[in-house]
Amino acid sequence: MNRKLNKSDVLLLAAFYSVSSGLAIYDYYKSDNALIEYLIDIPLDVLLSFGLVYIFTFWLIPKYIVTQKKYLYFVVFGLISLIIAGVTDYATGFWTGNNDWAKFPKGFRFLIITIDVGSDLVAFPLGILLTKKFYEGRTQLLTIEKQQKENELKLLRSQIDPHFLFNNLNTLDSLIDSDSEKAKEYINRLSLIYRYLIQTKDAEVMELEKEIQFAENYIFLIETRFGNDYEFTIEKNTSIQDKFIPTGSIQTLLENVVKHNKPKSNGSIKTSISIESEWLNIANQKSTTNFKSESLGTGLDNLKTRYQLLSDKKINIDDSEKEFRIAIPIISLSE
Incomplete structure (x- = not known):
């Protein structure tokens, strides 16, 4: 109620x-x-x-x-x-x-x-x-x-998204000839991501620690694929033990950064992820180039809906001219 x-x-x-x-x-x-x-x-x-x-x-x-x-x-x-x-x-x-x-x-x-x-x-x-x-x-x-139900179908489709796989295979193909050691690391990270997606497909929430590990692997793929176009930092300002967030939340927020911001010609899109006691904050610079995506807002709307079912707290969004900042509540199942 x-x-x-x-x-x-x-x-x-x-x-x-x-x-x-x-x-x-x-x-x-x-x-x-x-x-x-x-x-x-x-x-x-x-x-x-x-x-x-x-x-x-x-x-x-x-x-x-x-x-x-x-x-x-x-x-x-x-x-x-x-x-x-x-x-x-x-x-x-x-x-x-x-x-x-x-x-x-x-x-x-x-x-x-x-x-x-x-x-x-x-x-x-x-x-x-x-x-x-x-x-x-x-x-x-x-x-x-x-x-x-729609989110579950969307999540299952995203796990076998041919575009995601195609883009990563293209990146891997270029790495094999130019940097074989990095290609091996890329394959390892990609396999960890797919294993995680398969293992967590039925989970409503997941340990924050595991979601952060997934984020680190996902960020590796992004930075390898786009070079210096995107730069991510993760700050853990509190313990992440016994804390949870909706499964795939960070993936949604990272995809949001890449989809809706074209890299700058003279620098990278900087994104910071900070973890506080009750909130996970993601802030990214906004592209100076007008760039619209067909899926603009869909991922965030789905995440808001999931929080309605899982928590009394709501997502906080601050969309300014130069920066997009979003804070999602951390769920503690012991409360």
């Missing part, structure tokens, strides 16, 4: 409270209530109702029902929330109505009244909000599942 109110949630609740407040004002008018009841009772009802909705939707249900499965805790804390809201609402209404405090209910009867009042405050708005989020979640899940 999304633990934040989105724009449509706010609009839905605003519409509900507008209608309910209007009906309350009409009811107070028909009952000839005092002005103080309009000014205090109605706004207080809205605040208490919204507070209960927020507590149940974004704390009690996610924590004790969805995550921990502690139903007794949910019932206990839910009743406490209803009682607190009910006591506040009932006592305030009793006071603004200028009632005789000698007739104020006590004991078990008062407890039942406060639970009933709290239930009235939260029942309908909570019901419509949860119903909305349920259908939104189902729709999002179906969309993500469809996108995941």
Whole structure:
């Protein structure tokens, strides 16, 4: 469940409270209530109702029902929330109505009244909000599942991409005559890449350490093929043990650099990869030459979709005139 109110949630609740407040004002008018009841009772009802909705939707249900499965805790804390809201609402209404405090209910009867009042405050708005989020979640899940299937097919095709293989064979052919030792290294790196792609084709996430090893091999192919046109650096500013990212993430980001930036005539496209405690950052200089790719944005869109399923955090992108910077969250499965 999304633990934040989105724009449509706010609009839905605003519409509900507008209608309910209007009906309350009409009811107070028909009952000839005092002005103080309009000014205090109605706004207080809205605040208490919204507070209960927020507590149940974004704390009690996610924590004790969805995550921990502690139903007794949910019932206990839910009743406490209803009682607190009910006591506040009932006592305030009793006071603004200028009632005789000698007739104020006590004991078990008062407890039942406060639970009933709290239930009235939260029942309908909570019901419509949860119903909305349920259908939104189902729709999002179906969309993500469809996108995941498309991503899997795309990943399988990329593993046997004839252009990728053709380009690397051409590079290898030129190396055999000019630098046999480097040709052997190139074959070794290429085989490691294909072995990794085959071994990880069904994995949603992969150890960051293995992804970095893959990146080093992939960078070797790029720098060998394009010479000094591209320059990559990797900085490990924290331990990469027990940390994960979506499988193939770095490959997508490296391909993004090469596909969308033509090398400069007087220098290389410099790209830095830095690993922080919670983020993997990739920043590259942008080509001064206008260059468009048919696949512009597709790889990043697919990566964003995968993160929707795997993490609450989102990819951060900073696209300036001279530099493209992207930060992807590092996933810790122990959390």
